[in-house]
Amino acid sequence: xxxxxxxxxxxxxxxxxxxxxxxxxxxxxxxxxxxxxxxxxxxxxxxxxxxxxxxxxxxxxxxxxxxxxxxxxxxxxxxxxxxxxxxxxxxxxxxxxxxxxxxxxxxxxxxxxxxxxxxxxxxxxxxxxxxxxxxxxxxxxxxxxxxxxxxxxxxxxxxxxxxxxxxxxxxxxxxxxxxxxxxxxxxxxxxxxxxxxxxxxxxxxxxxxxxxxxxxxxxxxxxxxxxxxxxxxxxxxxxxxxxxxxxxxxxxxxxxxxxxxxxxxxxxxxxxxxxxxxxxxxxxxxxxxxxxxxxxxxxxxxxxxxxxxxxxxxxxxxxxxxxxxxxxxxxxxxxxxxxxxxxxxxxxxxxxxxxxxxxxxxxxxxxxxxxxxxxxxxxxxxxxxxxxxxxxxxxxxxxxxxxxxxxxxxxxxxxxxxxxxxxxxxxxxxxxxxxxxxxxxxxxxxxxxxxxxxxxxxxxxxxxxxxxxxxxxxxxxxxxxxxxxxxxxxxxxxxxxxxxxxxxxxxxxxxxxxxxxxxxxxxxxxxxxxxxxxxxxxxxxxxxxxxxxxxxxxxxxxxxxxxxxxxxxxxxxxxxxxxxxxxxxxxxxxxxxxxxxxxxxxxxxxxxxxxxxxxxxxxxxxxxxxxxxxxxxxxxxxxxxxxxxxxxxxxxxxxxxxxxxxxxxxxxxxxxxxxxxxxxxxxxxxxxxxxxxxxxxxxxxxxxxxxxxxxxxxxxxxxxxxxxxxxxxxxxxxxxxxxxxxxxxxxxxxxxxxxxxxxxxxxxxxxxxxxxxxxxxxxxxxxxxxxxxxxxxxxxxxxxxxxxxxxxxxxxxxxxxxxxxxxxxxxxxxxxxxxxxxxxxxxxxxxxxxxxxxxxxxxxxxxxxxxxxx
Numbered sequence: 001x002x003x004x005x006x007x008x009x010x011x012x013x014x015x016x017x018x019x020x021x022x023x024x025x026x027x028x029x030x031x032x033x034x035x036x037x038x039x040x041x042x043x044x045x046x047x048x049x050x051x052x053x054x055x056x057x058x059x060x061x062x063x064x065x066x067x068x069x070x071x072x073x074x075x076x077x078x079x080x081x082x083x084x085x086x087x088x089x090x091x092x093x094x095x096x097x098x099x100x101x102x103x104x105x106x107x108x109x110x111x112x113x114x115x116x117x118x119x120x121x122x123x124x125x126x127x128x129x130x131x132x133x134x135x136x137x138x139x140x141x142x143x144x145x146x147x148x149x150x151x152x153x154x155x156x157x158x159x160x161x162x163x164x165x166x167x168x169x170x171x172x173x174x175x176x177x178x179x180x181x182x183x184x185x186x187x188x189x190x191x192x193x194x195x196x197x198x199x200x201x202x203x204x205x206x207x208x209x210x211x212x213x214x215x216x217x218x219x220x221x222x223x224x225x226x227x228x229x230x231x232x233x234x235x236x237x238x239x240x241x242x243x244x245x246x247x248x249x250x251x252x253x254x255x256x257x258x259x260x261x262x263x264x265x266x267x268x269x270x271x272x273x274x275x276x277x278x279x280x281x282x283x284x285x286x287x288x289x290x291x292x293x294x295x296x297x298x299x300x301x302x303x304x305x306x307x308x309x310x311x312x313x314x315x316x317x318x319x320x321x322x323x324x325x326x327x328x329x330x331x332x333x334x335x336x337x338x339x340x341x342x343x344x345x346x347x348x349x350x351x352x353x354x355x356x357x358x359x360x361x362x363x364x365x366x367x368x369x370x371x372x373x374x375x376x377x378x379x380x381x382x383x384x385x386x387x388x389x390x391x392x393x394x395x396x397x398x399x400x401x402x403x404x405x406x407x408x409x410x411x412x413x414x415x416x417x418x419x420x421x422x423x424x425x426x427x428x429x430x431x432x433x434x435x436x437x438x439x440x441x442x443x444x445x446x447x448x449x450x451x452x453x454x455x456x457x458x459x460x461x462x463x464x465x466x467x468x469x470x471x472x473x474x475x476x477x478x479x480x481x482x483x484x485x486x487x488x489x490x491x492x493x494x495x496x497x498x499x500x501x502x503x504x505x506x507x508x509x510x511x512x513x514x515x516x517x518x519x520x521x522x523x524x525x526x527x528x529x530x531x532x533x534x535x536x537x538x539x540x541x542x543x544x545x546x547x548x549x550x551x552x553x554x555x556x557x558x559x560x561x562x563x564x565x566x567x568x569x570x571x572x573x574x575x576x577x578x579x580x581x582x583x584x585x586x587x588x589x590x591x592x593x594x595x596x597x598x599x600x601x602x603x604x605x606x607x608x609x610x611x612x613x614x615x616x617x618x619x620x621x622x623x624x625x626x627x628x629x630x631x632x633x634x635x636x637x638x639x640x641x642x643x644x645x646x647x648x649x650x651x652x653x654x655x656x657x658x659x660x661x662x663x664x665x666x667x668x669x670x671x672x673x674x675x676x677x678x679x680x681x682x683x684x685x686x687x688x689x690x691x692x693x694x695x696x697x698x699x700x701x702x703x704x705x706x707x708x709x710x711x712x713x714x715x716x717x718x719x720x721x722x723x724x725x726x727x728x729x730x731x732x733x734x735x736x737x738x739x740x741x742x743x744x745x746x747x748x749x750x751x752x753x754x755x756x757x758x759x760x761x762x763x764x765x766x767x768x769x770x771x772x773x774x775x776x777x778x779x780x781x782x783x784x785x786x787x788x789x790x791x792x793x794x795x796x797x798x799x800x801x802x803x804x805x806x807x808x809x810x811x812x813x814x815x816x817x818x819x820x821x822x823x824x825x826x827x828x829x830x831x832x833x834x835x836x837x838x839x840x841x842x843x844x845x846x847x848x849x850x851x852x853x854x855x856x857x858x859x860x861x862x863x864x865x866x867x868x869x870x
Contacts, residue, residue: 152309522675
């Protein structure tokens with residue numbers, strides 16, 4: 001969309017990507033307003049914006065502090081009509097463009113040690129000048145456009161297919177240009193436009209400058225997300241009102257909920273099995289009560305839609321079915337016994353439904369196959385969102401939490417919002433997000449961010465705000481009031497635990513960081529009373545269908561239909577919980593899902609396999625720790641005198657193999673075994689027998705065998721068992737350096753100058769006398785043995801790697817590199833010092849040294865073969 005500005009000829013303006021055309025006595029400046037994929041919905045002709053031109057000029061000359069000070073004055077003094085033209089450019093300048101070309105203020109790379117950090121935080125905080133500008137424009141009901149191409153994949157697919165997305169965030173906002181549906185734009189109000197760009201900033205690729213260091217959790221972006229969550233989703237009090245109001249006395253909510261739609265059905269599938277075309281967007285009547293929380297809903301929906309929109313193709317197709325819609329209808333009827341009876345397919349479109357349509361043509365499924373690559377920073381921000389939503393939901397007063405559903409209609413909108421925020425807004429998309437992370441994240445320690453996000457969600461009792469006694473975590477019993485949460489989030493516990501189990505058996509558990517993750521999961525699930533809650537939820541899901549159908553006709557009669565006395569309150573509660581658990585599982589896994597019980601025999605076998613791998617990793621860690629202790633003992637000061645180990649292949653030691661890390665590994669794995677036995681009620685005797693058998697079968701001689709492999713044309717190929725043996729350190733190839741010893745990298749215990757100097761001397765001698773050396777070493781008599789003792793003979797270096805298929809063509813040669821070792825130099829220095837004490841000169845000491853070396857060589861040449869046989 002192109003906006004035209006009329007400017008006097010005497011006044012010349014420079015616009016970004018602008019063109020100037022002279023018409024009569026005026027300049028017509030064509031400014032391309034399609035910045036970062038967002039365009040301002042405005043009339044074709046507008047007054048010239050000198051303000052915007054000046055701000056663009058200042059952005060390249062003034063420091064950030066002065067620019068922010070100018071913006072504060074402009075926001076206070078200028079009317080909304082002028083600020084309206086500046087707002088899209090300012091949002092792009094702050095957050096960057098949606099395509100990532102413009103970096104903006106780099107909020108994700110801005111840390112407290114930067115000078116501009118506090119300036120940015122003061123300007124962007126929820127009570128700062130930027131939000132004041134948003135509210136000022138919101139009161140005038142301006143609109144700003146975002147192309148559909150930048151929306152999340154599932155939403156974009158629905159719109160491009162011509163189906164209205166079920167998320168209310170996108171209702172009544174589609175603009176229909178004449179060029180066709182594929183060029184659709186979304187018209188957002190100032191608050192929605194600001195929040196969309198703020199959320200999108202997280203998933204835009206960032207380019208870290210060289211040498212940049214800093215944690216993601218103290219960046220300006222992370223802190224701002226925390227501030228906005230606390231401001232618009234307060235745990236105490238209510239959301240502060242807007243400082244501006246329109247002619248009706250309050251800032252208008254863009255898409256308020258219909259007064260006939262309560263939170264009782266919030267997030268439930270639509271009873272209607274018909275798709276809604278985008279040209280028939282439902283109209284909603286403004287509900288005055290909803291004005292209180294529309295900003296909170298908008299912020300949360302923007303965060304969830306932009307950050308958690310990663311769906312697999314299979315999951316996308318499973319999410320809808322007519323049977324699921326009927327089951328959701330029964331659930332809604334059981335949760336609202338006082339509502340009038342209505343059959344499926346009737347009524348208006350529910351405001352909050354699952355995002356996806358029932359049927360879609362195959363060509364559009366490819367649109368959903370987005371590259372999945374959330375960064376660790378992305379996951380940490382999602383964890384921050386999860387933790388705050390738990391705290392927000394748990395801030396509901398106990399008397400309101402335990403009140404009957406009939407009393408919910410008298411609660412304030414914020415209280416109702418707290419009651420349903422986790423289950424209806426976050427559960428489904430977070431499950432898909434975590435499930436995809438579990439299946440695609442690399443098998444390394446960076447998975448800790450995903451793991452802690454999952455563990456934060458499944459432990460809402462940690463964020464109640466109650467200060468309990470600092471007792472050990474193992475002694476804290478999960479309160480019974482969380483039983484409903486565990487059952488309504490059954491797959492969050494069982495299916496994701498299974499996903500973690502599949503990762504754990506393929507992970508190097510000798511690494512202390514990986515062992516810590518196994519311990520963390522086992523520790524959380526071993527909390528008293530939690531396993532029983534999960535097991536009861538599985539029993540409710542496995543309730544036979546025919547029993548439910550037998551109960552359902554009478555159980556779902558409303559009191560006005562005479563159904564009040566047929567089922568006891570406990571029977572009705574159990575039936576409701578069964579439908580809730582089934583609805584939860586079917587909505588996430590599809591109607592045809594094959595549920596695997598967490599406490600079933602098949603899953604128990606997988607747990608025993610993990611326990612066996614943990615036991616193997618414990619023994620490996622202990623063996624490596626013992627070897628490290630021996631090496632450390634040998635590499636003492638005495639090793640300078642030739643009594644220590646000089647293994648070239650052990651020169652570079654991994655930090656994870658240090659004694660302290662291995663001790664932590666052993667401790668973590670020990671406690672993980674105890675917790676797993678507690679969770680699955682394993683027989684301690686059988687476990688002890690398993691560990692003892694494993695210990696006997698893996699002695700030192702067995703551990704030195706090659707990993708399991710099959711011989712192929714190119715050499716041995718590892719089997720799956722062999723890979724697991726290498727990962728857990730049970731077996732390994734005896735691979736050593738087989739290149740030219742003279743060309744090895746210079747070690748820390750060698751003098752670089754002497755290594756290079758002695759290499760040149762030895763190379764010169766080898767070039768001139770190489771033939772004589774070869775002839776000498778090839779003789780079978782005493783002189784041949786003596787020559788092989790002093791000269792480097794390739795026959796003494798057998799091939800140690802099973803992958804090596806060729807013998808390097810090396811000739812006997814002189815090697816002077818041992819003389820460059822600091823240990824050798826120290827020994828020579830001590831020898832000459834001893835000679836000086838005995839009144840021996842340097843020449844005498846040198847002659848004595850050479851004589852001793854010659855006698856040692858003669859002795860070894862005469863007795864070497866006999867010593868080898870013994």
